[in-house]
Amino acid sequence: MKEIRVVELFAGVGGFRLGLEGWQGKSASSHYTKPFKSPYKVVWSNQWEPSSARSGELQEANMVYHHNWPDTPDSKHYPHDLNSVASPDFTDKKVDGLIPDHDMLVGGFPCQDYSVAGVNTKGIEGRKGVLWWNIHKILKVKRPKFVFLENVDRLLKSPTNNRGRDFAIMLATLNDLGYTVEWKAINAADFGMPQRRRRVYILAYQKSSIKVKDLLQWIETDGVFATAFPSSFHGPIKELQLEEDLKLISDQYNEGKFLNCGVMKDGKVLMSDFKAICPRTALKDYSLKYQLLGDILLNGEMNDEPSFFIDANKKLKEPLLKIMQTGFEVDARLKRQGDVVELHTELDKWIYLKGRKAEERISSKGKFYYKEGPLSLTDDLNKPSRTIITSEGGPGASRFKHLIEIDGKFRRLHPIELERLNMFPDNHTAIGTGNDKEVAIGPAKRAFFMGNALVVGVVEKVGEELKKRM
Numbered sequence: 225m226k227e228i229r230v231v232e233l234f235a236g237v238g239g240f241r242l243g244l245e246g247w248q249g250k251s252a253s254s255h256y257t258k259p260f261k262s263p264y265k266v267v268w269s270n271q272w273e274p275s276s277a278r279s280g281e282l283q284e285a286n287m288v289y290h291h292n293w294p295d296t297p298d299s300k301h302y303p304h305d306l307n308s309v310a311s312p313d314f315t316d317k318k319v320d321g322l323i324p325d326h327d328m329l330v331g332g333f334p335c336q337d338y339s340v341a342g343v344n345t346k347g348i349e350g351r352k353g354v355l356w357w358n359i360h361k362i363l364k365v366k367r368p369k370f371v372f373l374e375n376v377d378r379l380l381k382s383p384t385n386n387r388g389r390d391f392a393i394m395l396a397t398l399n400d401l402g403y404t405v406e407w408k409a410i411n412a413a414d415f416g417m418p419q420r421r422r423r424v425y426i427l428a429y430q431k432s433s434i435k436v437k438d439l440l441q442w443i444e445t446d447g448v449f450a451t452a453f454p455s456s457f458h459g460p461i462k463e464l465q466l467e468e469d470l471k472l473i474s475d476q477y478n479e480g481k482f483l484n485c486g487v488m489k490d491g492k493v494l495m496s497d498f499k500a501i502c503p504r505t506a507l508k509d510y511s512l513k514y515q516l517l518g519d520i521l522l523n524g525e526m527n528d529e530p531s532f533f534i535d536a537n538k539k540l541k542e543p544l545l546k547i548m549q550t551g552f553e554v555d556a557r558l559k560r561q562g563d564v565v566e567l568h569t570e571l572d573k574w575i576y577l578k579g580r581k582a583e584e585r586i587s588s589k590g591k592f593y594y595k596e597g598p599l600s601l602t603d604d605l606n607k608p609s610r611t612i613i614t615s616e617g618g619p620g621a622s623r624f625k626h627l628i629e630i631d632g633k634f635r636r637l638h639p640i641e642l643e644r645l646n647m648f649p650d651n652h653t654a655i656g657t658g659n660d661k662e663v664a665i666g667p668a669k670r671a672f673f674m675g676n677a678l679v680v681g682v683v684e685k686v687g688e689e690l691k692k693r694m
């Protein structure tokens with residue numbers, strides 16, 4: 225099998241790399257128990273956390289990446305701002321010299337405002353700091369045959385004041401560079417994976433690399449996504465032709481949001497919403513071992529980890545008092561005196577935050593009631609998990625962190641459990657290496673990494689399907 229040279233941008237802790245290369249010769253879908261022969265080889269990767277740079281914190285994602293994949297003569301990690309290697313202001317020659325040649329560019333990039341600031345002699349001018357234009361610059365200079373990107377599904381309908389414009393700009397720029405593009409908003413849990421995480425995956429291929437004849441057939445049955453993640457159309461099929469002039473799209477696009485799966489060739493777009501088709505018998509093809517939240521738990525091992533448990537009896541130093549709208553019912557487990565709800569324990573705080581409330585607050589305009597509906601206190605172990613968010617770590621009570629109850633004890637999820645929900649190897653983020661020293665990574669940072677990462681099994685499946693067509 226011929227090697228496929230990959231550049232991984234916005235690498236985080238390496239979700240794309242794990243999905244494409246596997247880990248120590250084993251596959252993510254078997255949770256690293258079964259051999260995995262992969263032609264993909266990451267030759268260059270890049271990661272930089274701007275908020276850590278501002279606060280002076282260590283670049284711990286880079287340290288984790290270095291620890292797992294130390295540099296070799298044919299694979300280098302570049303731990304600095306992407307703007308320092310692929311700024312749209314750089315000459316093509318400079319970018320060409322800084323980034324090695326590759327067959328495939330991959331990355332999960334931030335969802336920002338992609339509007340075009342102007343068109344000048346050098347070409348289109350994206351807005352400063354908008355990382356899409358850095359990707360665009362690399363594609364323009366290096367022309368990899370394949371591009372594989374991941375983003376929040378909001379990208380298909382951004383920005384709010386002009387639905388779909390940003391994705392239209394993306395598609396039009398890729399069209400301009402000679403790519404055919406297909407995309408699909410995939411919820412990993414619809415295909416047997418242990419987390420309900422819905423992200424849009426985008427594949428672009430140079431027209432000469434993969435030939436797409438019938439657009440409808442491509443998104444229905446023949447395309448890479450349709451084959452790897454089968455589905456049936458759900459709702460009408462929409463067609464549109466993108467303008468060639470990017471500035472015109474940026475200023476005047478008015479076709480609305482993009483649907484959840486689609487294809488674009490020569491500016492012609494065909495798309496639809498869909499329903500996943502994954503019979504129970506196929507679940508294990510996507511994730512052999514872990515499909516439900518209950519499957520990924522550490523159980524016995526957690527007895528040595530008291531910081532993850534919520535002590536239901538330990539009293540707070542001072543009770544917390546919350547004033548409710550008169551007559552508003554709150555969770556019956558909480559103590560109440562008239563309009564005042566009293567929180568006496570750490571568990572009370574979780575019950576309160578996840579529960580229904582109409583809490584008195586004061587703003588510059590005067591008194592108002594902040595209202596929220598009820599969420600389940602604990603997560604259902606018999607379902608795939610809810611989406612992991614970046615603030616999942618840390619001991620503080622929260623409305624959105626996962627909370628589970630086992631044998632009457634409440635606890636948060638351990639970083640290994642969060643890694644399993646993304647189909648990472650156990651303890652992938654436990655240690656980082658910087659200046660030749662190993663450093664233990666704290667649980668809140670590990671949770672942050674998993675909130676940013678992707679479900680590796682999705683990437684593996686796309687990689688497997690794509691390589692058959694190469």
Ligand SMILES: C[S@@+](CC[C@H](N)C(=O)[O-])C[C@H]1O[C@@H](n2cnc3c(N)ncnc32)[C@H](O)[C@@H]1O
Nearest residue numbers: 234235236237238239271272273305306332677
């Ligand atoms: C959505 S996350 C991708 C996570 C990754 N797929 C993984 O599996 O861990 C986006 C990443 O882009 C990084 N990033 C943001 N701005 C960047 C910049 N200017 N240069 C390089 N990386 C950047 C963030 O730190 C974050 O790790």
